[in-house]
Each structure stands twice: as C-alpha cells, then as structure tokens.
Amino acid sequence: MDVVICKTYDELSRRAAAVVAGLVNHKPNAVLGFATGSSPVGLYKDLIRRHREEGLDFSKVTTFNLDEYVGLPGDHPQSYRFFMNDNLFDHINVPKQNTHVPSGTSANHRAFCEWYEKRIRECGGIDLQVLGIGSDGHIAFNEPGSSLGSRTRMVTLTEQTLDDNARFFQKKADVPRHAISMGVGTVLEARRCVMVVNGKGKAPALAAAAEGPVTTMITASALQLHPDTVVFCDEDAAGQLKMGDYYRWIQKQADKTE
Ligand code: GLP
Numbered sequence: 001m002d003v004v005i006c007k008t009y010d011e012l013s014r015r016a017a018a019v020v021a022g023l024v025n026h027k028p029n030a031v032l033g034f035a036t037g038s039s040p041v042g043l044y045k046d047l048i049r050r051h052r053e054e055g056l057d058f059s060k061v062t063t064f065n066l067d068e069y070v071g072l073p074g075d076h077p078q079s080y081r082f083f084m085n086d087n088l089f090d091h092i093n094v095p096k097q098n099t100h101v102p103s104g105t106s107a108n109h110r111a112f113c114e115w116y117e118k119r120i121r122e123c124g125g126i127d128l129q130v131l132g133i134g135s136d137g138h139i140a141f142n143e144p145g146s147s148l149g150s151r152t153r154m155v156t157l158t159e160q161t162l163d164d165n166a167r168f169f170q171k172k173a174d175v176p177r178h179a180i181s182m183g184v185g186t187v188l189e190a191r192r193c194v195m196v197v198n199g200k201g202k203a204p205a206l207a208a209a210a211e212g213p214v215t216t217m218i219t220a221s222a223l224q225l226h227p228d229t230v231v232f233c234d235e236d237a238a239g240q241l242k243m244g245d246y247y248r249w250i251q252k253q254a255d256k257t258e
Pocket of ligand 1: 035036037038039040066067131132133134135138139140141161
C-alpha cells in the first residue's frame, strides 16, 4: 500500500482525481468504482472541473458504487444514489444507464446482490475503485468482523457508524440500520484502489489500516493484501502513522523525477 501524505485536502483530492483522470484518458471505457461520504467530494469536484475545462470524457465509462442504505429509494436526499447524482453524475457526461448504485429497495436483497456481482463481472471487473474509510476502519459498509472474503450482501451497521452518519439525518433514529454493501472480497478484486482520507478523526483508522495487522476488525487493513493500492491523505489523517517521514521522503523523490 502506497501512502501519499498531502499538505491539504485540496491537494489530496487533486492528486487522487489525477489518477482517475489518467485512467479514463488511457482507457475511455474504464469501469470505475465510486464511494460516498464527505471524503471523496473534493475528488469528484476536481473530476467535474476536468470534464468542464479539459474535456475529460466519461461517455464510455461504467461505474459501480460501493453501497446503499436499505429502505431509501434513489430519490431520497440521504440515499447514496442521490448523493452520487448530486455530487458527480449530474455534472459529467456519464450515461446514467452506465451508473450502478446498489438498490436499497429491491424485493429480494439476496437476489439483487448476486445480480450486482454478476453485473460487475459482465462489465469486465472494476479497473479502479475509489474508497474512503470509516472511523472504525471500515471500507464500503464492511463493519468490524466482516469476512475479508465477503461479497456484496446486506449488512447491519454498527452503533459507531450510525453515530458518524447521524449528521446527515434529522436524528440518529432516522439512519437506516442496514445497508447493501460490496464485500471486502469484491473490493479486493478491483485492479487498482485509491483511498482518500482526511482529518484528525481518521488518524487512528488510517494508522491501523496501513500499518496494523490485517484483521477483520479493521476491514481497510485488507488493502495491505492488494497489489496496487494508493492512499492519499492529509497531514491530520497522517498524524498517527509510524512511517510518516518515510512516506514523505519517498513522495519527495517521486515528485522530483516527475
Ligand atoms: C460511509 C460509507 C463509506 C465511507 C465512510 C466515511 O460509512 N459507507 O464508504 O468511506 O462513510 O465517510 P466520510 O468520508 O463522510 O467520513
């Protein structure tokens, strides 16, 4: 796992967006995995800017999102479908029919999850998966204890996640208790992963994910087993990394040769 420590949220967002844009330029029909949450919002803003100013073309791109709340239809303002339309899809030229966000309202969740996995395979697998990290170290909604081989399925959210996400709802009781989430195993099959992490609140989770043991208790730690993962974080999020100076030194050399 490569860790790139950036000075600001803006810088980490721009660097992460450059990786996504580089892939789309190189492979116009790329399959992109997207995440929700506040962390990737800057990355999405920069993709929108590149689309408007540089003509970055998403017309042949296919997308798959990590997760969705059970019970929220796509037009609910707190649904992840709504979030993705609002923060990215409505502002770029990706055909809506090419965008996939798990359905939280299907009649048969199990059948839907099987279809979602099949659809990812049919599209050739995910070329690049964008990820955030939960304060409990989760990726997608793979809460502590999730199998590192897990696939897309219905999950139950932890108290900590309900607390974290209550800020988007009127009250905590409104946060759905369940979600449909890609599994850790599904995420690990993406050819490349880009994780964006910012803020002091994420420092313990990032340190555990990048430098702690690989464990189901911090599902992001499974990315240590992935052959091509890069983490873009800010100084606040990097605050508890033991190898921080080492990562900074490597990045300085890489920036010099660019
Ligand atoms: C939710 C999402 C995750 C996301 C996490 C962090 O739990 N399911 O994919 O990484 O929130 O969100 P934020 O970026 O708002 O801190």
